[in-house]
Amino acid sequence: MKASIYLVLATLFWSGNLAVGQAAVGTMTPLDLTFWRWALAALPLVALAHFVERPDWRAVLGRWRVLLLLSVLGMGAYTLLLYTALQHTSALNASLITAANPALIVVLAIFILGEKPGTVGWLGIALGLAGVLLVLTRGELLQVFSIRFNFGDLLMLAAIAAWGFYTIISRRLGLPAIAATAAQVVMATLLIAPAALAAGTEFPSTAAERWSIAYIALFPSLAAYLFWNLALKTTAPGTAGNYLNLIVVFTAAITVLMGIPLSLPQVIGGLLVIAGVLLAGRPKKSAEIRAA
Numbered sequence: 001m002k003a004s005i006y007l008v009l010a011t012l013f014w015s016g017n018l019a020v021g022q023a024a025v026g027t028m029t030p031l032d033l034t035f036w037r038w039a040l041a042a043l044p045l046v047a048l049a050h051f052v053e054r055p056d057w058r059a060v061l062g063r064w065r066v067l068l069l070l071s072v073l074g075m076g077a078y079t080l081l082l083y084t085a086l087q088h089t090s091a092l093n094a095s096l097i098t099a100a101n102p103a104l105i106v107v108l109a110i111f112i113l114g115e116k117p118g119t120v121g122w123l124g125i126a127l128g129l130a131g132v133l134l135v136l137t138r139g140e141l142l143q144v145f146s147i148r149f150n151f152g153d154l155l156m157l158a159a160i161a162a163w164g165f166y167t168i169i170s171r172r173l174g175l176p177a178i179a180a181t182a183a184q185v186v187m188a189t190l191l192i193a194p195a196a197l198a199a200g201t202e203f204p205s206t207a208a209e210r211w212s213i214a215y216i217a218l219f220p221s222l223a224a225y226l227f228w229n230l231a232l233k234t235t236a237p238g239t240a241g242n243y244l245n246l247i248v249v250f251t252a253a254i255t256v257l258m259g260i261p262l263s264l265p266q267v268i269g270g271l272l273v274i275a276g277v278l279l280a281g282r283p284k285k286s287a288e289i290r291a292a
Contacts, residue, residue, distance in 0.1 A: 003235045006227035007243040015250030017220035018091035024212040030083035035196040038189045040217035045182035055179035074166035075188035081159035088152025095251035097156040104164040105241030124279030128245040131272030177229040245273040
């Protein structure tokens with residue numbers, strides 16, 4: 001139950017990141033957003049890890065190679081691709097493409113980890129994808145064969161590929177979740193800093209920019225990554241990945257709060273997504289668990 005709550009909260013905070021990020025890229029560059037996002041989250045995460053988990057930091061840093069890889073994938077590539085994509089596509093469209101991640105994670109888990117979802121898990125994934133397609137095609141499913149993706153959509157596809165590998169590798173990390181996340185964030189900050197300095201990155205000057213950075217650093221960065229990694233300690237990557245479909249639902253809700261109405265296909269699609277998450281998140285029977 002705790003893992004499910006963690007995954008729901010993580011996707012809620014990431015949904016807000018799409019909406020806030022799209023507004024922020026109007027006046028800030030993707031590099032600026034990425035750098036300040038991790039720079040501001042780094043020290044709080046390190047302190048939280050130190051006082052809550054009390055990890056053996058020498059053992060944590062002994063895994064620096066895999067942590068560096070995770071940092072590049074999850075904090076560097078994914079974040080930069082996401083904010084760049086939001087310059088060319090809408091937050092709702094980005095969330096719809098993100099919803100393809102569960103299927104990608106399942107495929108990666110099958111080939112890399114040897115994990116296979118049970119019948120109910122496959123049904124949940126299918127329902128989630130059906131809901132996404134219903135929203136994407138506005139109720140006319142045959143249009144899926146004629147959808148044209150813009151540059152931002154293609155960048156989002158690259159972003160979810162990076163996140164898929166991040167999730168798979170994180171599952172077998174075997175380190176305290178908060179400490180591992182903190183180490184990755186510190187590495188990301190150090191890696192991005194030279195580029196940010198060369199680009200003349202400065203702290204946001206307007207109140208709107210500062211509020212955007214504050215939200216992004218606290219919720220999508222500090223809280224969401226923490227909850228995601230805590231959940232992965234007891235949840236299979238394919239199951240966790242299916243919760244990413246909730247980003248579509250939460251983003252749609254945020255859209256409504258901003259005064260933009262939803263269509264009937266979007267509502268039905270959102271319900272299918274929720275049903276898919278609930279099914280995929282159910283514990284498997286022993287006969288259904290087939291891991292290498």
